[in-house]
Every structure is written in C-alpha cells, then in structure tokens.
Amino acid sequence: MSLPGEQLYRLSSGEQVRLYVRRLIFEGVLKQGQRVPQDAIAQTLGVSRVPVREALLTLEREGWMTIVPHRGVFVNGLDEPSVRDHYELYGLFYGFGVKRAVERQGPELARLLEPIRKKIARTKDPVNLYEYTLSFHRTVIEAARSPRLRTMLRQMTDLVPGNFFELVPGTDVVAREGTAAILGAIERNEAAGAESEYATMLRRQGSLVVELFRGRHMFDSDETAES
Structure with a gap:
C-alpha cells in the first residue's frame, strides 16, 4: 500500500x-x-x-x-456517540478546572486570561489561534492547582490530529465566543457559570467534529448505510 x-x-x-x-x-x-x-x-x-x-x-x-x-x-471503528462523549468529558474536566480556578484565584484569574482572550478574538491565523487557545486552557488548569486534574487530562487524546482550527470548520468562531463567555463568568466571580460555559464550548466543538467525521465517512453507520 x-x-x-x-x-x-x-x-x-x-x-x-x-x-x-x-x-x-x-x-x-x-x-x-x-x-x-x-x-x-x-x-x-x-x-x-x-x-x-x-x-x-x-x-x-x-x-x-x-x-x-x-x-x-x-x-477500531469510530461512532458518533463516542466522539460526543469525548468532548463531554473534556467539558467536565475543564469545567471542573475553571470552577476550582475561580474558587482559588478569584479576580486574579480574569486578569491572567484577559490578554489571552484578546489575542484569541483578534487573530485570523489558525496556527496562532491554536497556540492562544492552548494558553487559555493551560492558564485555567494551572490556576486550578489540581495535580490530579492534570494527570487525568494527560490521559485524554485529541481525536483530530494536527491543528484543530485548520481541520475543523467553524471551531474558530466557537473558540472566540466560548472563551469570551467563560471569561465573562469569571469576571462576575461565577464559578458555576464558568463551568457551564466551558462545557458548552467543548460540546459545540464536539458537534463540529462529528460533522467533519461524518463528511469523511469515518463512522460505522456511514459505511453501513452505503453498503
């Protein structure tokens, strides 16, 4: 081959x-x-x-x-529920992380994230967007001060190889809207609100990955339907 x-x-x-x-x-x-x-x-x-x-x-x-x-x-084959579950789990982990970060850092967390959020909002380059978004996530997890959470996240693997924002259409919009909503909740000192916004952002990204995989005929059901 x-x-x-x-x-x-x-x-x-x-x-x-x-x-x-x-x-x-x-x-x-x-x-x-x-x-x-x-x-x-x-x-x-x-x-x-x-x-x-x-x-x-x-x-x-x-x-x-x-x-x-x-x-x-x-x-092994992929299926739509597994992909959605993957991003739901990401939402749970990062949601827990931002909740702990708000509780432990307070207003300082918003001060750390605001410059990153501005870069995410302004950039049109997918490579930069990828780096800035990783920096946003990393800052949240570091602020959570939870070694156990970092260990759990290291065990998760990305489903999309390469630059997420280059390969999955629409995820740039989701990242800009999502990080702005998360930061807004943090500025209001709403830990539960930030947790919910994180879960929403990652759920939306998961839906876009499902659309991409379906278009690439990567799900079992797609091949079954065509056979």
Missing part, C-alpha cells in the same frame, strides 16, 4: 509514530477492521519496528486499535 509521509522529518519515537498512525486513520488511509501494516509504516517513516510497536500499544489503550495475538493489530 502507498502511505503518505514522504514530506515528514525522520521520526524516532513512539509518540511521533502514534500521531502519524492517527493521521492515517483521520485521512481514511487506515479504515475500520483493517490490519495495520507495521512494516510499511516503519519503512515509510524510516524507523525500526520498536517505536511502531510502542505506538500501537498506546493506541490500543486509547481505544483506536485492537491487538489480536498471533494475528496482528486492527483498527
């Missing part, structure tokens, strides 16, 4: 291979039920089988793959 990747720099870690394999799923090169061509991936990326194996073990833990002993590694 022909795999994309010739333009990538030489990859040398399981994490980089993991991101690459997820991109193959996203681009439809690897489909549900397909056996993962480990040798072809290793050859395309110029790495040994070791980081490929490490990446596939991680992807199995994340739910992307199923490893069948003596048979190989197979791609």
Whole structure:
C-alpha cells in the first residue's frame, strides 16, 4: 500500500509514530477492521519496528486499535456517540478546572486570561489561534492547582490530529465566543457559570467534529448505510 509521509522529518519515537498512525486513520488511509501494516509504516517513516510497536500499544489503550495475538493489530471503528462523549468529558474536566480556578484565584484569574482572550478574538491565523487557545486552557488548569486534574487530562487524546482550527470548520468562531463567555463568568466571580460555559464550548466543538467525521465517512453507520 502507498502511505503518505514522504514530506515528514525522520521520526524516532513512539509518540511521533502514534500521531502519524492517527493521521492515517483521520485521512481514511487506515479504515475500520483493517490490519495495520507495521512494516510499511516503519519503512515509510524510516524507523525500526520498536517505536511502531510502542505506538500501537498506546493506541490500543486509547481505544483506536485492537491487538489480536498471533494475528496482528486492527483498527477500531469510530461512532458518533463516542466522539460526543469525548468532548463531554473534556467539558467536565475543564469545567471542573475553571470552577476550582475561580474558587482559588478569584479576580486574579480574569486578569491572567484577559490578554489571552484578546489575542484569541483578534487573530485570523489558525496556527496562532491554536497556540492562544492552548494558553487559555493551560492558564485555567494551572490556576486550578489540581495535580490530579492534570494527570487525568494527560490521559485524554485529541481525536483530530494536527491543528484543530485548520481541520475543523467553524471551531474558530466557537473558540472566540466560548472563551469570551467563560471569561465573562469569571469576571462576575461565577464559578458555576464558568463551568457551564466551558462545557458548552467543548460540546459545540464536539458537534463540529462529528460533522467533519461524518463528511469523511469515518463512522460505522456511514459505511453501513452505503453498503
């Protein structure tokens, strides 16, 4: 099979291979039920089988793959409820984080977030928007002062490989509106309101990801309906 990747720099870690394999799923090169061509991936990326194996073990833990002993590694299918649940969970985690941050930082949190929110509102560049939005999230989580929350978030994996705002139409608007609403609640010292606004923003982003995946025929139901 022909795999994309010739333009990538030489990859040398399981994490980089993991991101690459997820991109193959996203681009439809690897489909549900397909056996993962480990040798072809290793050859395309110029790495040994070791980081490929490490990446596939991680992807199995994340739910992307199923490893069948003596048979190989197979791609799991995505479905709409799983995608929506993913972003609902993000909303719960970040909602909890902003609630704790408001309780523990008070007005100082709004002062920290306002310059970032202004950058998010002004930029038209998706690369900058991605960085500013990550900075907004990071500032909230740091202000929450919850090591347990940081641990839980590290276990979550993005469903969309690459720059979220370049790949998912409409998410720039959601980010601008959402961060403004979150900051407004923080300025009013409404911890529960900020929590609710975070959940709303991430739920809206999840709906846009569902639309994108449906358009790419990445859901089981799409293939079933066409067969």
